[in-house]
Amino acid sequence: MAFTTTVAICLGVYFLIPVGLYLLVPRDPTINPRKRAIALVLGDIGRSPRMQYHVLSLVETGFLVDFVGYTDTAPLQSITENPDIKVHGIKPAEDLPLPKGLPFIVLAAIKVVYLTKQLFQILRSLKNAEYLLVQNPPSLPTMLVCYVFVTFISRRTRYIIDWHNFGYTVLALKLGSDRNILVRISKWYEHWFCRYAFAHFCVTKAMAEVLVRDFKVNAFRIVPLPDRPAVQFQPLSDDKRADLLATSPIFSGFSSATDKLVVTSTSYTPDEDLTVLLDALSQYDSSSTPERPLPKILTVVTGKGPLQEQFLKDISHRSWNNAQVRTVWLSAEEYPVVIGAADIGVSLHLSTSGWDLPMKVVDMFGCGVPVLAREFPALSELVVSNRNGLVFKTADDLAKQLIDVFTRPELLRSIKRGALVECGNRWSETWRITAGPVFHIPNREDLTEVESSSSSDGEY
Incomplete structure (x- = not known):
């Protein structure tokens, strides 16, 4: 009996030791009960x-x-x-x-x-x-x-x-x-x-x-x-798009009935050659003739970065009748709305490694906007040509694609449907x-x- 009592006391003390330590030893104040x-x-x-x-x-x-x-x-x-x-x-x-x-x-x-x-x-x-x-x-x-x-x-x-x-x-x-x-x-x-x-x-x-x-x-x-895409990137309804185009100073002079809106975002870094876009717009502009007039294009370039001044200088040397470029810096709340208003998005990202992907394309897909994207090795994991966008290599390619999407409504509708499918994949x-x-x-x-x-x- 004495032996049983001794064992019970020893076991009780054994199990009470961690309880006592838990109650008596102060917690490390740097460790939060939440992760x-x-x-x-x-x-x-x-x-x-x-x-x-x-x-x-x-x-x-x-x-x-x-x-x-x-x-x-x-x-x-x-x-x-x-x-x-x-x-x-x-x-x-x-x-x-x-x-x-x-x-x-x-x-x-x-x-x-x-x-x-x-x-x-x-x-x-x-x-x-x-x-x-x-x-x-x-x-x-x-x-x-x-x-x-x-x-x-x-x-x-x-x-x-x-x-x-x-x-x-x-x-x-x-x-x-x-x-x-x-x-x-x-x-x-x-x-x-x-x-x-x-x-x-x-x-x-x-x-x-x-x-x-x-x-x-x-x-x-x-x-x-x-x-x-995160939740803030959503397709715009026709009414919201019309209201934005009519009221925002970014789109002053833009006619939603006849003009086309192109949007691209950039950090103005060497891995995005913006002259490709400007050369493509020059070719698009010169391709518009009285016999075959092309819609006017407003291209909105969002972002800021080290090569922005050089880009603005390059724009100042261009003269177009059917194309116009405006640069803006948008807040995190404004950016998805402007992206959502676009007819088409353009990505000029050319990966330094070849293995990353441009976030701007993901944002555009979140808004249901199809994309014209510059080709590099990993791009096919995101942009599939003729499904949710088109892929180009040169300014000549991009100019031709701009002409195609804005003169062939069935092509634009087709890649628009593909972009809306991508819109369903959320972060x-x-x-x-x-x-x-x-x-x-x-x-x-x-x-x-x-x-x-x-x-x-x-x-x-």
Whole structure:
């Protein structure tokens, strides 16, 4: 009897020890009872739509999110007004008071050190998050910083790379050669440090194959996650389109009865040759004759970037009767509406790697707008010629396609139907099915309780 009593007491004490520790030992104040994720982009968060969609999807499934990046442009209102999202701004290295005329390699080294220090300071304050989702490119210094952070500072954090492109190919375009020593170092760096990530998202299946073949990434850690339009990109009704065209100053002088509207968006970077568009419009204009008049075209170019001044200068040297170009900068709320008003969209994106895809095409499909897109290897994963758009290589091709879609109504109607089919593929559902398991998010039928408790509870 005494032995039984002793065993019972020992077992009772054994099971009471963890209970006592749980009640008496204070919790680490940095660990939140709700799951936390960090979304990091070494770029302007307002011009990083895919990362914004990631953030919103994480919040919708119960996460608190720290969004880190440059804050030059305001992100979506659904982000700025959400109490479960906290934005942490990075100060651009361009703001440093550096002497002019420094060699590129010296300037680059100073910027890397400056950004590395900032990123470590921000991430240290956010340690113990469950996940760290990082946009690539740029890979320098983010890959190294994230590796050190999850290895030595916040070991419970799982590091995930969202591949939009390859950083070394972007650098090769900037330096004008893929044989430059800096490009080779960048390629080695990207290949080496990407292997330490817990998982990899990538925008195309072709990119996933490159990660396995050339980067030696474990295929089981790669999840192709194609871009899909967010909910704000919707087809415009005829009434809303007519009202927009009649009231917005962007479309002053435009006749919806006779004229055609073309829209393209750009970051004015070297991987988009806008002279192709201008040359095509010149050919279109000269192809209109009294015997065979063509509809007038208004081309609206949205966006901003480093080569914008050169583009405006090029426009000023053109003289057309049947074509006109207007450049605008639109807010995140205005952009989908203007896209939705277009008869046709144009994508001039020419991938530096050949394996990414232009988000602008996804936005256009979300609005049910067919696309004329410049050809590169991975494009067929998004644009299928004569189904949801047309594919061109040269300015001559683009000019011919503009003439065809605006003189052959059956062709425009056909690719319009294809674009409306693409409109049904939405980011939220694709993300939940594809990316959700990486973040250990339960199936939709199990989310009722999570979603009902996802409002702010004052942690920020």
